[in-house]
Amino acid sequence: MPDTEKLHIEKPRVERPHLDASQGERLSADAYRQDFRGRRWVADGRDSWKLERQQDFQEPRNKSWQAFSRGEWSEAVRLIEQTRDSLLKLSRDAEAHRSHFFRVRVVEKPIVPYLEWELTSLRMRAELLGKIKVWEPEKLSGTERLAQMEESGPLPEIVTLGGHTLYQVLYDDRGIADGAIRFTDSGLIEHWERFIQDLYGEAEDMAPFFDREVAPLTALRSKRESQQEA
Numbered sequence: 001m002p003d004t005e006k007l008h009i010e011k012p013r014v015e016r017p018h019l020d021a022s023q024g025e026r027l028s029a030d031a032y033r034q035d036f037r038g039r040r041w042v043a044d045g046r047d048s049w050k051l052e053r054q055q056d057f058q059e060p061r062n063k064s065w066q067a068f069s070r071g072e073w074s075e076a077v078r079l080i081e082q083t084r085d086s087l088l089k090l091s092r093d094a095e096a097h098r099s100h101f102f103r104v105r106v107v108e109k110p111i112v113p114y115l116e117w118e119l120t121s122l123r124m125r126a127e128l129l130g131k132i133k134v135w136e137p138e139k140l141s142g143t144e145r146l147a148q149m150e151e152s153g154p155l156p157e158i159v160t161l162g163g164h165t166l167y168q169v170l171y172d173d174r175g176i177a178d179g180a181i182r183f184t185d186s187g188l189i190e191h192w193e194r195f196i197q198d199l200y201g202e203a204e205d206m207a208p209f210f211d212r213e214v215a216p217l218t219a220l221r222s223k224r225e226s227q228q229e230a
Contacts, residue, residue, distance in 0.1 A: 008051035014151045014198040017191040019156060020167060024181035030179040032167065033176075037161075043162035050103040051198040053155040056114045057175040067078075068117045073221045080121050087128045094129065097164060102131045104199045106146075106155070109138060110216065119214045133203035160193050198213045 029037055040048075059065035064079035094100050105122060107115060119134075126132040137146040149155060157169040159180075166182040166189045183189065 006152065009168065013145075013161075014191075014195045016138045017188065017195055018150075018153070019183075019188075020148065021181050022169070022170065023185065023188075024183040026181055027167075027179045029177055029179045032169075035182065036161070036167070036181075037134045039161050039165050041093070041099065043099070043164055046162035046164075047099060048162055049158075049160045049193050049200075049230075050101065051155065051158040051192075051196045051199070052103065053106045054171065054175065055106075055108055055112050057118075057177075059094075060176065062108045064121065065117065070152075071225075072174050073225050075220070076117060077120065077218075080124060084124065084128065087125060088138055091129050097126075101129070102196070104135050104196055104202055105206075106135050106137070109136075109213075116214060116217050116221065119210055120218060123206055123214070126210075132206045133200055134206060134209040135199050135203040136209075139202075139204075158192055160189055160196070163189060163193070165189070166192055178209060191204055 064076045065081055067073075068076040105119070105121070111119075122132050122214070136176075137143045146155075157171070159167045159169060161167075161185070163183065166183040166185075168183070169180045170178045172178045209213075
């Protein structure tokens with residue numbers, strides 16, 4: 001008989017769920033933000049999940065992104081650091097509600113400038129909140145798998161809240177947030193949660209990925225800025 005302790009049984013991968021926009025409710029950007037805040041802590045003891053796929057966004061409401069877009073890297077980093085207290089409060093709230101927010105960030109190479117900024121922000125969130133991982137298509141035959149998952153179109157930007165709400169977050173052609181489509185079907189939410197959890201299990205923790213892949217890029221960016229100021 002085979003030595004079952006030495007056998008490696010690969011866990012079946014969860015297929016990408018179908019998402020029919022006509023089955024959800026369209027929310028404007030302001031309505032989405034308000035709805036999200038109202039539903040965030042509704043279900044204590046239930047975690048939330050986020051999948052980020054698109055590689056480039058614009059975030060004109062974010063002061064750090066504004067500085068980054070102006071080419072002021074040190075100011076962008078300083079403003080990221082200013083969010084530390086609010087993230088610590090969020091961490092305390094998550095513990096109080098026993099409800100944590102898990103995030104999978106798809107990162108393709110070469111890493112675009114926007115992702116240098118976003119991953120710098122996520123690095124601090126991971127430090128204070130944990131639960132953030134990077135999924136690289138280049139790893140684990142991921143490029144082929146990503147192509148298979150996206151045969152019907154790019155993966156959507158997904159947020160689930162506590163097992164009761166799913167948002168497909170929308171962006172316009174410039175990459176600016178344009179509201180969301182809200183879904184409340186429990187079966188759909190469960191399927192997307194399992195799909196994101198599957199990717200999360202394959203992904204790499206933020207800290208080692210950042211130190212290896214992003215820190216050298218941001219160090220060069222800081223050096224160039226210092227040389228320009230000299």
